[in-house]
Amino acid sequence: MRLTDWQLAFEDYLSAEKPNASSGFAATLLGGPTLAVDTGLAIYHNAYLSRLQDVLRHDFSAVLYWLGDDEFAALTAAYVRRYPSVHYSLRWLGERFPTFILEHLVAEQSAPLAELARLEWVFTLAFDAPQGKPLTLNDMTLLPPQAWPVLQVSLAPSVQRVPCHFNSVALWRASKDESKFPGSQALDSAQTCLVWRYQRVCHYRSLEPAEASALAGMATTGWNFAELCAELAVTYAEGAPLQAVTWLKQWIQEGLLERRAA
Structure with a gap:
């Protein structure tokens, strides 16, 4: 042989x-x-x-x-x-x-269990992802005023987004805390769970629909900062620029964004 x-x-x-x-x-x-x-x-x-x-x-x-x-x-x-x-x-x-x-598995059990498994898997992806070159607040202070309207960003390599239709984050948290396991429940409305690595530690948080839409618009669709403000004006009116800056600052502080290549 x-x-x-x-x-x-x-x-x-x-x-x-x-x-x-x-x-x-x-x-x-x-x-x-x-x-x-x-x-x-x-x-x-x-x-x-x-x-x-x-x-x-x-x-x-x-x-x-x-x-x-x-x-x-x-x-x-x-x-x-x-x-x-x-x-x-x-x-x-x-x-x-x-x-x-x-x-x-049968659909009644497989849907929430598969979502929990998907959430766990993206933690693995986030932990092992390349470092990339996340934007910093110092980078933003050096940005000339004329560059702000056309500013475009993309997600850092470690950032993962999981649409959650069940209380998967609560289930995951209970397992890590070794606390009483809550029953699986469908959410009233789907949420986006964001998972990423920053300074060698994996982080996560759930996004409200408005923030999830804004982040996807900039980082996936390719809106520039002026377009982000225009989209937010539908909901926030004259407060749109302030909301856009607030979210942008938070995303940068969390290490979520890179400057999009021209």
Whole structure:
């Protein structure tokens, strides 16, 4: 058996739901006086699954907190069979976990659970994202007056936005505090949860619809500062410039924005 064929056979064995080595693969292995081939292979099979589940327990601790050990173990075992690890780094193992939850569970349970998993995953993305070059208040003091109306910004690399239709932030917070787990509830209106890394620490907060719309307008749609003020004038009238400056200052202090490239 060629080395590549042997490696593929071993991979198939490890990722199978039940340990069952093919006769050709098993024949290439030697047991010892105290450990038979089948027993040794079974140890590898169990250890491989256990290691993958350890990674998922770490990345989705709030989902674990909600489901408990047994349900989480069953769910993650099904997940790694459906979506085996394909990246050399286990960092990406959980990328499709929220999607799998939607596929695997009934809608009444899958929607809030998948949203919680998605929230946890973006914390991982934010933590590992490139640093970028966030704007500072000092940068803004050096901006000439004529540059303000045409100022355009984009989100810093670590910034993630999660639309929340359930009380996922409260569920996540309860898991971190190890407090009584609140029941899952649908929100009266969807909220945007912002997650980002600033000065090596991940932060989060929920945005009211008006602020979420303003941030998306500038950082995604590409409004300049004058256009932001014009959009806010519909709601804030003559107070629009003050509101625009207030939000812009907060976003910069939080490390959310970069200067958009020309």
